[in-house]
Amino acid sequence: MQLEFSPEELAFQQEVRTFIAENYPENLRSVQDEGHDLSKEDFLSWHRILAKKGWIAPAWPVEYGGTGWTATQRFIWSEELAAADCVGTMPFGLSMVGPVIYTFGTPEQKAQFLPGILSGDDWWCQGYSEPGAGSDLASLRTKAVRDGDHYVVNGQKTWTTMAQHADWGFFLVRTDSDAKAQEGISFLLINMKTPGVTVRPIITLGGEHEVNEVWLEDVRVPVANRIYEENKGWTCAKFLLAHERTGIAAVARSKRGVEKIKSIARTEQDGDRPLIANPFFKRKIAELEIDLTALEFTELRSLAGEAAGKGPGPESSLLKIKGSEIQQRITELALEAVGHYGAPYFRGFGEGDNEHPIGPDYAHRAAPTYFNTRKTTIYGGSNEIQRNIIAKMVLGI
Amino acid sequence: MRNVDIKMLKQVQHDGPLDRITIMDFSYTETQDMIRETLSRFLADTYDFDSRNKMIASASGRDAGIWKALAQDLGMLGASFSEEHGGLGGGHLENALIMEELGKVIAIEPYLQTVVLGGGALKAVGGAIADAVIPEIIGGNVIIAFAYAEPQGRYNLANIRTTAKKDGAGYVLNGHKGVVYAAPWATHLLVTARTGGSGSEPNGVSLFLIDANTAGIVRRDYPTVDGFQASEVYFENVAIPGDALLGDEGAGLPLIERIVDEATVAVCAEACGVTAKLHSGTLEYARQRNQFGQPISRFQVLQHRMVDMFMEVEQSKSMTTMATLKLDLPAAERMAAVSACKAKVSRAAKFVGQSAIQTHGGIGITQELAIGHFFKRATMIESQFGSADHHYARFERLTLAD
Numbered sequence: 001m002q003l004e005f006s007p008e009e010l011a012f013q014q015e016v017r018t019f020i021a022e023n024y025p026e027n028l029r030s031v032q033d034e035g036h037d038l039s040k041e042d043f044l045s046w047h048r049i050l051a052k053k054g055w056i057a058p059a060w061p062v063e064y065g066g067t068g069w070t071a072t073q074r075f076i077w078s079e080e081l082a083a084a085d086c087v088g089t090m091p092f093g094l095s096m097v098g099p100v101i102y103t104f105g106t107p108e109q110k111a112q113f114l115p116g117i118l119s120g121d122d123w124w125c126q127g128y129s130e131p132g133a134g135s136d137l138a139s140l141r142t143k144a145v146r147d148g149d150h151y152v153v154n155g156q157k158t159w160t161t162m163a164q165h166a167d168w169g170f171f172l173v174r175t176d177s178d179a180k181a182q183e184g185i186s187f188l189l190i191n192m193k194t195p196g197v198t199v200r201p202i203i204t205l206g207g208e209h210e211v212n213e214v215w216l217e218d219v220r221v222p223v224a225n226r227i228y229e230e231n232k233g234w235t236c237a238k239f240l241l242a243h244e245r246t247g248i249a250a251v252a253r254s255k256r257g258v259e260k261i262k263s264i265a266r267t268e269q270d271g272d273r274p275l276i277a278n279p280f281f282k283r284k285i286a287e288l289e290i291d292l293t294a295l296e297f298t299e300l301r302s303l304a305g306e307a308a309g310k311g312p313g314p315e316s317s318l319l320k321i322k323g324s325e326i327q328q329r330i331t332e333l334a335l336e337a338v339g340h341y342g343a344p345y346f347r348g349f350g351e352g353d354n355e356h357p358i359g360p361d362y363a364h365r366a367a368p369t370y371f372n373t374r375k376t377t378i379y380g381g382s383n384e385i386q387r388n389i390i391a392k393m394v395l396g397i
Numbered sequence: 398m399r400n401v402d403i404k405m406l407k408q409v410q411h412d413g414p415l416d417r418i419t420i421m422d423f424s425y426t427e428t429q430d431m432i433r434e435t436l437s438r439f440l441a442d443t444y445d446f447d448s449r450n451k452m453i454a455s456a457s458g459r460d461a462g463i464w465k466a467l468a469q470d471l472g473m474l475g476a477s478f479s480e481e482h483g484g485l486g487g488g489h490l491e492n493a494l495i496m497e498e499l500g501k502v503i504a505i506e507p508y509l510q511t512v513v514l515g516g517g518a519l520k521a522v523g524g525a526i527a528d529a530v531i532p533e534i535i536g537g538n539v540i541i542a543f544a545y546a547e548p549q550g551r552y553n554l555a556n557i558r559t560t561a562k563k564d565g566a567g568y569v570l571n572g573h574k575g576v577v578y579a580a581p582w583a584t585h586l587l588v589t590a591r592t593g594g595s596g597s598e599p600n601g602v603s604l605f606l607i608d609a610n611t612a613g614i615v616r617r618d619y620p621t622v623d624g625f626q627a628s629e630v631y632f633e634n635v636a637i638p639g640d641a642l643l644g645d646e647g648a649g650l651p652l653i654e655r656i657v658d659e660a661t662v663a664v665c666a667e668a669c670g671v672t673a674k675l676h677s678g679t680l681e682y683a684r685q686r687n688q689f690g691q692p693i694s695r696f697q698v699l700q701h702r703m704v705d706m707f708m709e710v711e712q713s714k715s716m717t718t719m720a721t722l723k724l725d726l727p728a729a730e731r732m733a734a735v736s737a738c739k740a741k742v743s744r745a746a747k748f749v750g751q752s753a754i755q756t757h758g759g760i761g762i763t764q765e766l767a768i769g770h771f772f773k774r775a776t777m778i779e780s781q782f783g784s785a786d787h788h789y790a791r792f793e794r795l796t797l798a799d
Contacts, residue, residue, distance in 0.1 A: 001490060002422045003722045266799065277799045286793045290737045297715035304423035318708050390707060391700040395680055 005072070013076050016055075020084045023049050028087060035346075035365045037208065038087060040123065040165040047089050047120040056118055057094050064102045064110070065118045071303050082252030090162065092124040093117035097170045099243050100187070100236045104228040113168075113189065125163040127171035127190070127214055128237070130156060135385050137172070138181040138234065142216060144173040144188060151175070151188065151226070153196075153219040159379070163199045163212040166192045171216075176231050187233035189225040196220075204375075206368030207347035241381060242316065248380060249323035251296045257330040258289055264337045264362050275337060288329050295322045314393035317386035324376035324383060331370040338363035423718065428485060429494060432476050436498045439471055444502035446767040449624070452505065458626040459582060464506060468537025474512055475535035478520070482531040489659065493666035493721045500670025503767075503774045505624045507540050507579035513663045515541030515587050517656040518604060522643045526606065530585075542583035542609070543660075544574035544630050545653070552783040554589070554653050556597045559632060561590040561605065566639045568592070568605070570613075570632040580628035581618040583609045588632075593647045604649040605641045612636070623774040651728065658735040659724055661782040665717045665742040668778045672713060672746060675753040675771045676706045682757055682768070699756060706752050709745035716741045733795040736788035743778070743785035750775035 005013065025045050031038060050056040058074050060066030069077065081088075098117045101109055116122030133140040142155025153173055163169065169190050176184030190197065196219035202211045228236055262285060265276035275281050299319055335342050341359030347368070377383045391397050425433075443463055452460045467473040476491040478484025485491070492513050499508060516534055519527040533539040550556035559572025570590060580586065586609050594601025613635035616628040644652050680703060683694035693699055720738035723731055750772040754761040757768055764770075779785070 001424065001718070001722055262797070274799050276797060282793050282797050283789060285797060286740075286789050289796070290741050290789075290792065291712075293719060293737055294712040294716050294741050297719045298712055301423055301715055301718065308424075315711070318711060322708065322712070384701070387701045387704040388697070390704045391697075395700075395703055395707060397680065397684065397694040397700055397703065 005076070009072055009076060012073055013080065016077055016080050017084075019053070019055075020080060020086065023053075024084060024086060025049070032085065032087065033361075035361065043087060043090060044120050044123075046087055050089065051119050056089065056120075057098065059095070060098065061102065064098075064114055071306060075300075075303065078247070079252045082256050085256060090123065092126050092162070092166075092170075093122065095243060095247070096126060096240050097124055097189070100170070100227060100240050103239065104187075104236055108224070109189075109227065116167075122167045123162070123165045125160050125166035125169045125192070125214075127157040127160060127169045129159045131158055135382050137237070138185070140172055140174060140185070142171065142173045143177070144175050144186060144221070146175075146223070147220075149223050150220045151186075151223060153188070153190070153216045153221055155216050157214040157216070158202070158211075160199070160212045160214045161210055163192070163214055164201065164209065166199075168192060169214070170227075172233055172237055175233075179231060182234040184231050185233040185237070186230050187227045187236040188221050189227065190216075190219065190221050194219050194221070205371035206365075207345070208368070208372060210372075248316075249295055249299045249319040250327060251292065251299055251323070254292055254295075254323070254326050254330060257327070257334075258285070258292060260362070261285060261288075261330060261333050261337060264334065267360070267362075268337055268339065281333075281337070284329075284333055288326065288333065291322070291329075292326055295319070295326060298322070314389050317381075317389045320380060321377075321383045321386050327376045328373050331366075331373040334362075335366045335370040338366045342367045425490075425494075429487070429490060432473070432485075432487075432491060433494050433498060435471055436467075436473055436495060437501075439466070440498060440502045440504065444504055446770075449503065449505070449770075453620070453624050457582070458620060459505060461582075463504075464540070465537050467506065467508075468535065472535075474508075474537060477512060478516060478531055478535060482528070483535050484531075489662070489721050489724045492659070492663050493717060496663045496666040497670040497717075500667035500774075501674050503624065503671060503674075503771055507542070507582060509660055509663055509667070510543050510579045510583075510587075511539065511541045513660050514543045514656050515539075515585065515606070517659045518587060518606070518643050518652065521652055521655065526640065526643065530606070539585060540579060540583045541585045541587050541606070542577050542580040542628075543587045544577045544580065545587075545589045545657075546575050546577075547573065548575050552787045553597055554657060555599055555602055555650055557589055557591050557602060559588070559590040561592050561603055561637075563592070564636065568637050568639070568641070570605075570607075570635040570637060572632050574630040574632075576621075576627050577630050578621070578625050578627045580609070580616060580630055581626045585609055586614070586630065587643075589649070589653055599650045601647045602650040602653065603646050604643045604653055605637060606643055607635075607637045607641045621777070623777040624770065654728070654732070657782055658731055661735050661739050662717060662720045662724060664778050664781050665713065665720065665738050668742050668746050668775065669710070669714050669717055671771055671775050671778065672706075672710045672749040675749050675768065675775060676703070676710050678768050678771065679703060679706065679753045679756045686758075693756075702752055702756065706749045709749050713742045713745045729795055733792055736783075736792040736795070739783060740785045740788040740792060743780070743788070746775040746779050747785075 028042055028045060031042055047056065055067055057065050058067045058069050058077055062068040094117060098114065101113050117124065128137060130140050130142060142153065142157060144151035144153045157171065169192055171188045171190050172185050173188055174184050175186040196217040198215040200213045201209045202213060203209055204211060262276065265281060265285065266274050268275040270278045302315060302319065341363035344358050346364050472485065473495060475484035476495060477487045480486045495508060499506060511534055516531065519531055530539060545554065547556065547558055549558065559570065559574065561568040561570050570588065572590065586607050588605045588607060590603055590605060591601050592603040613633045615631040615633060618626060618628045621627050683699060683703065684692050686693050716738040720734045723734035753768055754772055760766055761768055
């Protein structure tokens, strides 16, 4: 056992660090620093730079556009991205539907869809949840009926993240109403510009427009856009969920979050001392930091298992549970740290009087971020569902 | 999440800030795998619940034959010592995996005291005393007890009232050490004492390795709640030779802190074994216990509690691995890593232990089932070498300055 990078890995670390420093878009940095919402173009500007470099999909097999990096190199890469506070790339194409397509798709489907995912030309969204199918996803009712070379799709999806920007969506639809819940589902790729697709915004607690309802009314989808066999879509869905959970620990980003809290707590005053000298607040930071170390080393053990030939298994549910809890605790502490200045609400509030600022900059998004981050223990299979998965798949009960 | 594959054991070379160091190899060597398998098989044969109960109930409170077998038949006591001293050339990782296996059977062997603490101090100081005593440890002829705690000192290693006064070439010891695990079995005592200074001053603390039968040592022996034997040890004008001093006179605190850190990680490794058994024992029980016409393992509220136990056990293993690999870093980083580990593992031991008893129901609080005995050891581990609160506070002092 050892805890050290090899000289080659250190050289790689230097290489990616330099690349990020030299290529990360300046204007994106200022949008982030000022706490504004990121536009579609903001996200895509960084995506396109990485795509051009060939580093957009490190986890993909080389033949489909991956980098061929080792698990350690990928780990270094994600650490460096987080350390430089880079915006994330959208997961829907790169981490979700992409791996499903190169694993289950036909050669024609791979040729049609993978290049657009890599380049960023196609923005993807995920049509899974429905108003009546949340944690019980397999009870979904959106229906696809065969009509010649097409399916005719009717139904409603919800919580569809960033669908307002999407060119394509991957949808779970019911193709056999008589089969048992999980056996009559197919996996369809739907062009979001197809007549009958309607996207309506859902505004969340921080005032953000992240998620949407997607209505499907007599939407005609070519049969050629079905991935894998008819009624076998659940196989793709399960595969995708396992992939979605890896990396969900978000250790590198949370480390940066903890550092931000420490910096806020050294700035904020609590009577005649900095907040970080308050023993109660200090203890909460220590607990958070120690729990994050436990998560980090659990992920590293899990990665070592993967490197030794074990795929992402049900233990990744542990990473999802602990990772999401820690993300929430970070936002909780940030809000607690800013005190009074958690209250002002800046969304839609005009630019203006810089001479009389409203609280410190770091306070502006503390409450909205706290509200928004309640999602992490709910999405991707709620933490209660993750516990069910561990109980069944790991403990065998 | 098993560690597989075979790699060379490498010592950590530290040359950068702590947060830049990252694991890149979690595999065990062939020798380490062999040590674990051999020990695990031996303990399965010798340390079942009934045999353990008989040892504890015997006059000496142990089966001395087990220790001899660990030394002479298995070569286990040499695993963490160098080949020059007759060992297998290992170190912290070997101590950790042996402690984890001992934890799985809640063994009452004095491995922690003799090998990790006594052996650790001797390895650190080297020289003639190490050359003389380490081979005797490996051979199973020496048992060391660590006499460091005092009634007023709590977890502060420098808060020592026991004195060692210079007397010719030697010293004279006076004082009282509390709850000295394994003292009734010991051939040697590893003693902390003040050769100067007072209170909790860092300077003036010294470490001695002395013959346990020296005139003037008075012991009051008793069993502990977790199955060991321990003593109150009183030193009444105990004359000891000058070469009993380990390291430099008055400058022993860094050495003491180091071996206690090593021992702290070792009990965390033991806790990994203990809590893994608390968890698997609870699962097994929940599968066969029927209520309301079905096994209680079908109840979701119990399933989720057992998942939470699983997560605590896994995170304890992660933290123990982390801290084991950081034991040779500079003192401040080592201490932060060890405190992070112990804080987390202490809480895990409490949660897993309490949850195991709760899930068992009434039978869990009887002496009849092994589960309660694992709970008792887990409970003592919580505060051994410092409670969670103690270690959170030390972590904060080291990493969260204003």
